Amino acid sequence: MQLRIGYRNYDVIDTPELDLADRGHSAEIHFRDGLILVSPEGPKAHRVEKILHEVMHGFLYDAGINLEDDMEETVVLALTPRFTAFLRDNPIQVRKFIKDLQ
Numbered sequence: 853m854q855l856r857i858g859y860r861n862y863d864v865i866d867t868p869e870l871d872l873a874d875r876g877h878s879a880e881i882h883f884r885d886g887l888i889l890v891s892p893e894g895p896k897a898h899r900v901e902k903i904l905h906e907v908m909h910g911f912l913y914d915a916g917i918n919l920e921d922d923m924e925e926t927v928v929l930a931l932t933p934r935f936t937a938f939l940r941d942n943p944i945q946v947r948k949f950i951k952d953l954q
């Protein structure tokens with residue numbers, strides 16, 4: 853899977869090693885390499901939210917917004933579940949938005 857964030861594409865790669873407890877997280881974004889690594893474990897909806905979490909980091913990076921790590925994580929943790937729910941809760945309107953943006 854490939855996602856476009858701003859001016860660049862990111863390859864999304866299932867990475868089982870991210871399930872190791874000592875990593876402390878289950879997805880990563882690598883801006884310079886154009887990679888989003890995500891653990892394939894768990895429900896599909898959880899995987900989507902993990903990817904969208906990294907996409908939010910990508911939005912901030914693309915926008916040139918440099919927050920301290922804790923603040924960036926706070927912002928991303930606040931926005932991601934709400935954006936995910938927005939997509940899930942408004943499927944008809946989201947599809948219309950996408951169509952209207954073509």
Ligand SMILES: [Zn+2]
Pocket residue numbers: 905909925928
């Ligand atoms: Zn994060």
